[in-house]
Amino acid sequence: MTDIRMIEAAAARLAGHVRRTPLLSSPFLEEIAGRRLFVKAECLQHTGSFKFRGGWSAVSALDPETRARGVIAFSSGNHAQGVALAAKLHGVPAVIVMPSDAPALKIANTRGFGAEVVLYDRATGDRDAIGAQLAAERGLTLIKPFDEPQVIAGQGTTGLEIAEQAAEAGVTQADVLVPCGGGGLTSGIALALEARAPGLRARPAEPAGFDDATRSLGSGQIERNPAMTGSICDAIVTPQPGNITFPILKRLCGPGIVVTDDEALHAMALAFLRLKIVVEPGGAVALAAALFHPEQVEGAAVIAVTSGGNVDPAMFCTALERYAG
């Protein structure tokens, strides 16, 4: 299971390859939040999301012979791009299995990062069977998006940086709000903070209606979302917390915070105006929680992770038209 030694080993493998993303701030945002506010701009990571960390960690952790045969992932989003670029930079093949109705831009981007994209029909195809057959034929290793210890270790390197950067900013006590889908990033950050900055507490942030982690933390057991579609925060919509990630969340995290889609759009517009970064809806939920639910945050400072920036131009302009006018 992932622990601080695994995270530090992942950090050593990532050194020189991952970007140490900046911790940003703005007096205008602090006025809204009513406290010191820092933004860990992980949307500036390679491939536009934190997923590159987990992808690199998992690919680099394989023994060379296994790695040389290649890796496979199921994803139409940020995980696909993270694994694809990590594999490319290691000089090994990556196969990404995507539904044939995935946005053309996402397919093109994943190919642009060097992956072979295998499409399947969502209605008639069996994704797992296709993947299993490809993996068996070619000896590919499956890289799961979050319920995989080396992926969690890679995402946890974000937490090591937060611990260092918060200390540099003189912050020793704060809630660290993290956009939460399956819980890979949140659990990794929680483990890193436990060891390196025990005054910082990780908390998941989620979109309304897809608050499985928040409800699971409330009940103490894994709860499922009633649906898988209907939020613009697609990057962090998953059926339920992972079997590996949830026990970590339960042991270490504070309560979840839930935001509306409109609050996520508003946070995107403020990040544009005040921080000059591009954040996707799912990546903006933690910033939205810090800005628009300050009564649920504890302490004199808060740190919000903006986990990704892969947003369609039309959606981005909708956010600006509504909230940056």
Add this chain to the structure above:
Amino acid sequence: MTDIRMIEAAAARLAGHVRRTPLLSSPFLEEIAGRRLFVKAECLQHTGSFKFRGGWSAVSALDPETRARGVIAFSSGNHAQGVALAAKLHGVPAVIVMPSDAPALKIANTRGFGAEVVLYDRATGDRDAIGAQLAAERGLTLIKPFDEPQVIAGQGTTGLEIAEQAAEAGVTQADVLVPCGGGGLTSGIALALEARAPGLRARPAEPAGFDDATRSLGSGQIERNPAMTGSICDAIVTPQPGNITFPILKRLCGPGIVVTDDEALHAMALAFLRLKIVVEPGGAVALAAALFHPEQVEGAAVIAVTSGGNVDPAMFCTALERYAG
């Protein structure tokens, strides 16, 4: 006159206050540029542009008694915000003199950074007389936008970071393209690179029709722009290179590169898609030069500074609609 010792002294005063902005890259942009391409994302600086560096450098260089009386600047743009925030963080007053028809958002932002904004009528008022009277009455020190050695020294700290970050990336030979208005940023970077990374060469980038620095470098003497309006790259439109900055440009810089407004918009859209940063038109001209005029660039690597991100949402969405569709 500004030299490397003044730049390093400015860096010491700026330490802990300025953001060390990241050096970003994307394989998609490198494919377009046809060489290794790095982007110094100075739009992520405090106040959304490099101007905070020069403002802080100038304010912090004043003797305490002079500084306590306050500072004054003439600007409706990035320099105003940089000086305002630098003064606020030093706990001293800042007066910013702006035309009364300046955009409401810019006036509000400058006030938001703690400055007193004094408006004058562009048609009937005498800006310099108003400023001189205020300065005399209150003992304020004028902070000029570029033709001022301590401002150039502050902007030059960008060059110290580029020298370090290029070395970390293994780049020892490259053109460094810099959006150029009055030449404060370009000359400061050129001085820093001369001392710390002599294989890197600064070159100004400018919008078509406002290419005073490019023409001045060509003729060897200061040339003026025929007009002061008509480009969307308003942040870098100035009448001519400065009397202090031009001799530095002439001694150290390679030839200028000129781009169209549409190329600047295209570069903004690609920075959104591939780097997840917000760049204003004037701040995007160097990236546009690297992407769309590769035949004018020398060497296997190029570094483009994106100098600011203070762009109206409508202009930003125009860029996305045209070039990120």
